[in-house]
Structures are given as structure tokens and as C-alpha cells.
Amino acid sequence: MxxxxxxxxxxxxxxxxxxxxxxxxxxxxxxxxxxxxxxxxxxxxxxxxxxxxxxxxxxGATRFRPYPLGPSSHNWVEPGERRDDGRYIRVKLPSGKWVLEHRWVWEQANGPVPDDCVLVAEDGNIRNTTLANLKLVTKDEHCRRNQVRKYPTELQDVILAQQDLKRAIREKKS
Structure with a gap:
């Protein structure tokens, strides 16, 4: 050697x-x-x-300078900060996770959204995240609502009211 x-x-x-x-x-x-x-x-x-x-x-000690974490980092975002991606508004939680603001608002007031349901906005604007504007509907109802969107706005309300009436009659019979 x-x-x-x-x-x-x-x-x-x-x-x-x-x-x-x-x-x-x-x-x-x-x-x-x-x-x-x-x-x-x-x-x-x-x-x-x-x-x-x-x-x-x-x-954990290395020869290299550790990557700065927290507020000193150039891309740090404070918890509670909101981001608008054009379709939804997201909010950063203290855990560091980003969640949809409308869903977070609903869950703070009413608990988790059930698996067979979705959140919809009464006025059609999901970026309006006030609790009064949010409504929990079943996935079936959500599909029916989306099928109605192809009709003029005058007919949409009539069709949805008709569907609600039919559902109420079915529930009354059973």
C-alpha cells in the first residue's frame, strides 16, 4: 500500500x-x-x-450555512395571509398549510364537510367567502345545479325550484 x-x-x-x-x-x-x-x-x-x-x-451540524427559515426568508408568508389565484382564495394556517378560504370559513363555523357533500356559493361567486353565502349541498345536487347552468338565468331559478319541489314530494312519500 x-x-x-x-x-x-x-x-x-x-x-x-x-x-x-x-x-x-x-x-x-x-x-x-x-x-x-x-x-x-x-x-x-x-x-x-x-x-x-x-x-x-x-x-445535524454541517459545514454549510443552514437555509433561513421563518420571517427572515425572502419568500416567507405570515399565517393568516390570503392569496387569490384567480379562481379561489387560499389562506395560510399557522401550521404552514394552505387551505381554500371558503372551506376554512365553513369548517370553523360548522365542522368538517362530509364526504358526500360540497360547498357552493349562493351568489355563484365562490370568492365571496362570507358564511351567509356558503351552502352545503350533496354531490348529486351539485351535479344538477351545474347541468342547469347551460340555460338562461331566468330559467335556472325555475328549474332549481322545480327540482326542490320534486325532492320534497319524494321525501314526503317515503
Whole structure:
């Protein structure tokens, strides 16, 4: 085996192994390189072969500057901030998750939306997220409402009223 001037290719001595075993769990790699006289790669390989583990407080440390998180980041958005994507308005929760504002408003007042239902806007504008404008309808009702949209607005109200009347009659019979 050829040994270079920087020590690469040199076998580990018993003293180096003992020093590595003692210092590896809590000492940063850069300090270990200086104390043991080996490269970071050699240290990590030897530690893996010996089954040594790093302490959690040190294992996250890197040579690189951590990416800034939180308000100091250039693209940070405060919780509660709203975004309008042209169709819906989304609001950022404290957890960091973005949710549809109309759905969030409904769920704060009435609890979760059931799986067989959807939220619709009474005035047809889902970006109007006031609670009075939101209505919970079944998915079947939602389909019927959307089929009616192809007719002129004068007929839409009449057709929807007729459907409501038919549904009320069916429920009365059963």
C-alpha cells in the first residue's frame, strides 16, 4: 500500500481508533479531522465499520450555512395571509398549510364537510367567502345545479325550484 504525505493510505492505529471511539459521538467532524489526522470520509467510514453513532445534537451540524427559515426568508408568508389565484382564495394556517378560504370559513363555523357533500356559493361567486353565502349541498345536487347552468338565468331559478319541489314530494312519500 502506498502512503501519501498527508497520511492517506495509512492504516488506523489503536490510539486513533480509541480516540475516534471516544470523541466521535459529540465532536464535530472538522475537529475530528484535526485531532485524528484523517479526512472526513475516512472518519465516517471507520465510524460506520465500528458501528459508532453520532449524538442528535451534533448529527445535524454541517459545514454549510443552514437555509433561513421563518420571517427572515425572502419568500416567507405570515399565517393568516390570503392569496387569490384567480379562481379561489387560499389562506395560510399557522401550521404552514394552505387551505381554500371558503372551506376554512365553513369548517370553523360548522365542522368538517362530509364526504358526500360540497360547498357552493349562493351568489355563484365562490370568492365571496362570507358564511351567509356558503351552502352545503350533496354531490348529486351539485351535479344538477351545474347541468342547469347551460340555460338562461331566468330559467335556472325555475328549474332549481322545480327540482326542490320534486325532492320534497319524494321525501314526503317515503
Amino acid at each position: 502506498v502512503v501519501r504525505e498527508d497520511g492517506i493510505g495509512r492504516r488506523w492505529t489503536e490510539q486513533e481508533v480509541a480516540l475516534l471511539t471516544e470523541l466521535y459521538p459529540l465532536t464535530p467532524i472538522t475537529e475530528l479531522e484535526a485531532k485524528v489526522g484523517k479526512t472526513a470520509g475516512q472518519i465516517k467510514n471507520k465510524a460506520a465499520n465500528l458501528g459508532l453513532k453520532r449524538d442528535q445534537s451534533v448529527s
